[in-house]
Amino acid sequence: MAKQVRAIVISGNGTNCEREVANACRLAGAEVADIVHISELLAGRVRLDDYHFLNLAGGFLDGDDLGSAKAGANRLLHAPVKGSSEHLIDQVRRFIAAGKLVLGVCNGFQLMVKMGLLPALDGDFDRQSATLTFNDGGRFLDRWVYLRVDTDSPCVFTAGLKGIYLPVRHGEGKFVTESPEILAQIETRHLAPLRYSDGEYRAATMEASFNPNGSVAGIAGVCDQTGRLFGLMPHPEAYVHRTHHPRWTREEDLPEEGMGLWLYQNAVRFIREKLL
Template identity: 65%
Template sequence: MLQRVRSMVITGNGTNCEWEMAHACRLAGSDEVDIVHISELLSGEKRLDDYHFLNLPGGFVDGDDLGSAKANANRLLHVRVRGTEERLYDSLLRFIGEGKLILGVCNGFQLMVKLGLLPGFDGGYGTQTVTLTYNDSGKFEDRWVYLKPDAASPCVFTLGLDGVYLPVRHGEGKLVPGDKAVLKRLHDQNQVVFQYCDESFQEPEMTYPRNPNGSTDAIAGICNETGRLFGLMPHPEAYLHATNHPRWTRETLPEEGQGLQIFRNAVTFIRREF
């Protein structure tokens, strides 16, 4: 059993949810949590190899000027770590090959999709097969949504979760698969982890605003085939305590917010497997 779980939260160039994500990792039991600027990785001051859990938080990296996370994806794909011949993307693939965990939320999810890390069929990372594009509403959506998890999913982050209530904050959250074959495979392999739904948490919901972006088949989050890479548009780090809930003064709620279990599952898995 691993003695110390080390988590990294990447920040820089417009990321703005790093402190909440780091707090979630600490509450979940991670022994060390470092907020690392991407420049520290590119300079070699910090090494991804030294961590077990990589967190890619939400925000407007590079202003989303080339589309959500596209500029950052190109940075990771092509820029080499100072003084080496290795791209940051190479260390990312090594991190995945060692079976470590990656969680991407909102802009972090968009980054994972643009890098081809998700859905990552057959370990074919680097090939983009789905995208996240503009909301059907044509506007930025800031609201809370109901999420139905797939109990058969291999996702290690969602073990024991039934229905989940989390906020979304995005302008480009509509998941669109490259073709029908990609969508079918996502469902066949239970890689659709979360779907937008109604208050009963029973059926996927395609109507606005319960499906806030018009995402295909109401998909809110997907994982890779191992379940160790997970991306979602809603923000689990934004619901860690009852007082984060929009109705906390009007309802009797558990003290712990539902989003925390996603991080706790990750830390528990790492401690058990490494």
Template identity: 80%
Template sequence: MAKEVRSIVITGNGTNCEREVANACRLAGAEVADIVHIAELLAGRVRLDDYHFLNLAGGFLDGDDLGSAKAGANRLRHAPVKGSAESLADQLYRFIEAGKLVMGVCNGFQLMVKMGLLPALDGDYRSQTATLTHNDSGRFEDRWTYLKVDPASPCIYTRGLTGIYLPVRHGEGKFLVREPQVLERIEAAHLAALKYCAADYNAPTMDYPLNPNGSTNAIAGVCDATGRIFGLMPHPEAYVHRTHHPRWTREEDLPEEGMGLWLYRNAVDFIRRELL
């Protein structure tokens, strides 16, 4: 029997994109794409150790009452697992140390940044060095964006890509770094895998609405130095088929496969090649 690529999508406490993410994992070739409520993990009935690909889906964790995904980040960092001496964070750090993959989208990206999983300079996955805050427009942004891929980035999800077109839908999507040296290190290491740009995918832009939130240096997605841990504000799971494209009835030459699926396929291919 062939070994399976096993992906897990965590749900609960306000996520609302878990079905789309699980569907994207399956379409990309993962044999298993389990949607698991975080309560199941905290109860010890499900363990991260049994999976290769952890997905933190978008939504409104705890209503974003303490700021986008802050409460969710604290839950993952501190909540104990019932009947065990370890916390869920212990499982998560072991998952990362095993060379497995983690991707967070929108609320999931916010959670990762606030937990310290990104950008994880010097391999430190516990210290927060950046944040995601309110859009410069002062309102919720729901629009499609062009994203320039950094070809020098270690990000395994964006390998072979030059640009992608994905929707955003968020009120707190502005990637913000307070310390100049942190931003310099992110840029020098090419950890900013995705940046907002114009339709020609040529250069990053700070112009609104091409840059929908005012993110520092137009950063839309960040990975760690290994390229295995990745978060982005745009929603790749929302464009996995041509009918998801906003102009699919008017652009006859659109491929059947949506651009967002490319990120998930790169992840699944990596797991087959390196982890099975």
């Protein structure tokens, strides 16, 4: 039997985009795209070791009552796996060490940052060095944004891309670092693959009409130094077909594939080339 690309999408405790993410994985060519409730992982009935591509979907983990994804991060870091001596974070770290892919979108990006998985400078996954906090405008935003791609970034998901157009919907999407030194390292190492930009994808911007939350340096997504761990606030799974585009009835030249699908196609291509 031919080897299969196996993706897992974790659900539960407030996620609400898991079906869209699983659909994007399937459209991109993954033969398996399982939606798995976190309770199944904690009960030991499902293991991350059996997959190549871990997806942390958007939503409102635990209602964001302790801040975006903070309670979810604590659960993943400290909850034990039933019938085992390990915690779920042990499986996550083993998954990463095996050279596999992790993608966090919106609440999933917040989760990765607060777990210490991003930016994880020099492979340090044991400390949080950045966060995502309240939008500068002080309210939830639901709109579309232009994103400039850093073509020098090691990010697997944005390879070969120059600019993409995606929706955002969040109240806590402002990316900030704990110090100027952390930001400088992110920029020097090209670990910010996506930045909010103008409609021509010319440059990162802090202009409110294009940068919806006031993220420092216009950062909309961050990867680790390997490029295999990636988190972003915009929703690529929400634009995988031309009819998802807000102007699809007025722009007749739109391709059938939505721009967000490109990220998942890059992931599946990487897995076929490097992991199967």
